[in-house]
Amino acid sequence: MSESHFFPAIILVEPQMGENIGAAVRAMANFGLKDLRLIAPRDGWPNERAEAVSAGGLAHINAVNVYSTLAAAIADCQFVLATTARRRDMVKPVYTLSGAVRECHDRQAGGQKTAVLFGRERNGLENDEIAMTQGVINVPANPDFASINLAQTVLLMGYEWFQQADDRPGKFTEYGGGERASSEQLEQFLKRLDAELLEGGFFRSEGLRPTMKRNIANIFTRIDFTEQELNTLQGILSCLTGKRSTH
Amino acid sequence: MSESHFFPAIILVEPQMGENIGAAVRAMANFGLKDLRLIAPRDGWPNERAEAVSAGGLAHINAVNVYSTLAAAIADCQFVLATTARRRDMVKPVYTLSGAVRECHDRQAGGQKTAVLFGRERNGLENDEIAMTQGVINVPANPDFASINLAQTVLLMGYEWFQQADDRPGKFTEYGGGERASSEQLEQFLKRLDAELLEGGFFRSEGLRPTMKRNIANIFTRIDFTEQELNTLQGILSCLTGKRSTH
Numbered sequence: 001m002s003e004s005h006f007f008p009a010i011i012l013v014e015p016q017m018g019e020n021i022g023a024a025v026r027a028m029a030n031f032g033l034k035d036l037r038l039i040a041p042r043d044g045w046p047n048e049r050a051e052a053v054s055a056g057g058l059a060h061i062n063a064v065n066v067y068s069t070l071a072a073a074i075a076d077c078q079f080v081l082a083t084t085a086r087r088r089d090m091v092k093p094v095y096t097l098s099g100a101v102r103e104c105h106d107r108q109a110g111g112q113k114t115a116v117l118f119g120r121e122r123n124g125l126e127n128d129e130i131a132m133t134q135g136v137i138n139v140p141a142n143p144d145f146a147s148i149n150l151a152q153t154v155l156l157m158g159y160e161w162f163q164q165a166d167d168r169p170g171k172f173t174e175y176g177g178g179e180r181a182s183s184e185q186l187e188q189f190l191k192r193l194d195a196e197l198l199e200g201g202f203f204r205s206e207g208l209r210p211t212m213k214r215n216i217a218n219i220f221t222r223i224d225f226t227e228q229e230l231n232t233l234q235g236i237l238s239c240l241t242g243k244r245s246t247h
Numbered sequence: 248m249s250e251s252h253f254f255p256a257i258i259l260v261e262p263q264m265g266e267n268i269g270a271a272v273r274a275m276a277n278f279g280l281k282d283l284r285l286i287a288p289r290d291g292w293p294n295e296r297a298e299a300v301s302a303g304g305l306a307h308i309n310a311v312n313v314y315s316t317l318a319a320a321i322a323d324c325q326f327v328l329a330t331t332a333r334r335r336d337m338v339k340p341v342y343t344l345s346g347a348v349r350e351c352h353d354r355q356a357g358g359q360k361t362a363v364l365f366g367r368e369r370n371g372l373e374n375d376e377i378a379m380t381q382g383v384i385n386v387p388a389n390p391d392f393a394s395i396n397l398a399q400t401v402l403l404m405g406y407e408w409f410q411q412a413d414d415r416p417g418k419f420t421e422y423g424g425g426e427r428a429s430s431e432q433l434e435q436f437l438k439r440l441d442a443e444l445l446e447g448g449f450f451r452s453e454g455l456r457p458t459m460k461r462n463i464a465n466i467f468t469r470i471d472f473t474e475q476e477l478n479t480l481q482g483i484l485s486c487l488t489g490k491r492s493t494h
Contacts, residue, residue: 027399029392060392089423091473098410099417139406140413145276145307152274155399156406159386163345166387170346176336226338 007161008104009035009115010154011073013129016042016121022053023151024118025064029057031158036064037073037115070117070129078112079104082125082133083153085146090127093135100137101160116157121150178226185230190217192234196241254408255351256282256362257401258320260376263289263368269300270398271365272311276304278405283311284320284362317364317376325359326351329372329380330400332393337374340382347384348407363404368397425473432477437464439481443488 010033015021021041028036038045045066051058058064067073074080081100095103104114117133119125130136139156141148148156194213203209225233257280262268268288275283285292292313298305305311314320321327328347342350351361364380366372377383386403388395395403420427441460450456472480 026394030388030395032389055394057392060389087421091420091422091425091471091476093418093420095418096410096413096415097406102417135418140410140415141277141406142279142307142409145304147273147302148277152399152402155402159344159388159403159406162389163343163387166343168343168387170349171340171342171382173338173340174334175338178338224338229338 006108007033007035008108009037009073009077009113010157011037011039011070011115011117012041012150013039013070013117013125014042014120015118015150018043018047018049019053020121020150021045021047022050022055022057024154025050025054025061026057027151027155027158029054029060030155031162032060033158033161034061036061038064038066039070039073040068041066070132074115074132076113077115079107079114080117080133081115081135081137082117082130083119083137083139083157084125084130085138085148086124088127088130088136090130092130092133095135095137097137097139097156097160098164100135101157101164104161105164118150118153173224175226178228181225181227181230185227186221186225189230189234189237190220193220193237196237200241253355254280254282255355256284256320256324256360257404258284258286258317258362258364259288259397260286260317260364260372261289261367262365262397265290265294265296266300267368267397268292268294269297269302269304271401272297272301272308273304274398274402274405276301276307277402278409280405280408281308283308285311285313286317286320287315288313317379321362321379323360324362326354326361327364327380328362328382328384329364329377330366330384330386330404331372331377332385332395333371335374335377335383337377339377339380342382342384344384344386344403344407345411347382348404348411351408352411365397365400420471422473425475428472428474428477432474433468433472436477436481436484437467440467440484443484447488 010024010028012021012024015024015038018041021038025036028034041047043049045064065073081095081104100116104116107114116137117125117129119129139148139153193216197203197216198209203212223229257271257275259268259271262271262285265288268285272283275281288294290296292311312320328342328351347363351363354361363384364372364376366376386395386400440463444450444463445456450459467480470476
C-alpha cells in the first residue's frame with residue numbers, strides 16, 4: 001500500500017493566488033497531509049509566491065500534481081467530499097468537518113483513497129463539480145460571520161485529521177521529570193503538619209479537630225505533588241516552625 | 248449571568264503586530280468568541296491595521312479590553328490555560344486543544360469564567376506567566392513542522408469551541424426540499440424493473456434470477472432516493488423500454 005493511502009488528497013480547484021496555495025501547503029505540512037493536487041491553477045505551477053508563503057512546508061509534502069480537469073484529479077479516488085459554505089439544492093449527505101474526517105479516516109483505514117475538494121477563492125465550487133462528489137462538508141461556524149478562507153479551511157481540515165489520528169489523552173499531567181509522590185509520602189507530611197499544628201495550638205477545640213484535619217488533608221491531597229515538591233513543603237514547614245520556636 | 252460567562256476570554260500577551268491582533272479578532276468572530284483581552288500591545292489599541300485585517304470581525308466581538316499586567320487581565324477568571332509549543336520543566340496538566348476546550352466548556356457550564364493565554368509572536372509565554380495558569384495547551388501537530396502562528400492557533404481554538412457546542416449530527420442527508428422516498432415506492436419501482444428485465448430476457452436462467460434480483464435491489468436500495476428521483480428513474484425506465492420495443 002503506497003503512503004498516499006494514509007491520508008486524503010487535498011484538491012484545490014482553480015486556485016488563483018499563489019499565496020493561498022502556499023498557505024494551504026503550510027497548513028498541510030503542519031498536520032502531516034502530503035497529497036496536494038491542483039486543478040488548473042491560474043498562475044501555473046511551480047509558483048514562487050506559493051513557495052515563499054509555504055515557509056518551507058513544500059519540503060514536507062509529496063510532489064504537487066497538476067490536472068486540467070476534476071475528473072482526472074479524482075480518477076484514483078473512491079470517496080470524494082466537497083467543502084462548501086452555501087446550501088445546494090441537491091440530494092447530498094452533509095458532513096460537519098469532524099464527521100467528514102471520521103468518515104475519511106474509516107475509509108482510508110479500509111483501503112480506500114479519499115479526497116477533499118476546496119473551491120475557487122471567490123466562487124467556490126460549481127454544482128456540476130459538487131455532483132461528482134459523495135458528499136459536502138459544512139464547517140461549523142458563526143452563521144453571522146462565516147468568512148473562512150481557503151488556507152484556513154485546509155488548516156481546520158488538517159487539524160481534524162491529525163487530532164483524530166492522535167492517541168494522546170485529552171489531559172495528562174507532566175511532572176517535569178520528577179516522580180509523582182506516593183500516598184504514603186503525602187500521609188507522612190500530613191501527619192507531621194497535624195502534629196505541628198496541634199503543638200502550635202491551631203485546633204481551638206478537640207471537637208473541631210477531625211473536621212479541620214479533613215479539610216486540610218483535602219487541600220493537600222488535591223495538589224498532585226511530585227516528591228520534590230513535597231520535600232519543598234517539608235522544608236517550608238521546618239522553616240516556619242523554626243521561626244515560631246525562635247520567637 | 249453576563250454573556251461573557253458563555254465563552255472563554257482570549258488573552259493575547261504583548262502582541263506585536265496589529266495584523267495578528269486583527270486576524271485573531273476575525274478568527275474569534277468566525278466562531279462566536281467575544282471576549283478579547285490584550286496585555287500591553289506593542290502598537291497600542293485601537294489599531295488601524297488590526298481593524299483592517301479583522302475584515303469587519305471587530306463588530307462581532309465585545310469591546311476589547313487592554314491591561315498592563317497578566318494578573319489584572321485574569322483577575323476575574325477562575326480557570327486559565329496557556330497555549331505553548333515548547334515543553335516546560337514544570338509540574339502542569341497538559342491538555343490537547345480538544346481536551347482543553349472540553350474542560351473550559353464544563354467549567355463555563357458550571358459558572359466559572361475561563362481564559363486562554365496566547366504568547367508573543369516570537370517568544371511565546373514566559374515560565375512565570377505559565378506558573379499563573381492551571382495548565383497548558385499543546386495543539387497536536389506534525390512535530391517536524393509545527394509552526395502554527397498566533398491567529399491560526401486562535402482559529403483552531405475557536406473552531407474547537409464552536410464545534411463542541413454544536414449539536415448538529417456529524418452527517419445527515421439533505422434532500423433539497425424533496426421527500427425521502429418510502430420503502431413501498433422503492434419496492435414498486437423494483438417490481439416494475441424486475442418485470443421489464445424478465446420480459447427483455449435479462450435473466451439467463453430461472454435459477455440465477457433470485458440472486459440477480461437481490462443484487463439489483465441492493466444497488467437501488469443503497470441510493471437513498473427522494474420521491475422525485477424515483478420518478479426520474481421511472482421515466483428513464485419508460486424511455487429505455489420504449490426504445491427497446493421500437494427496435
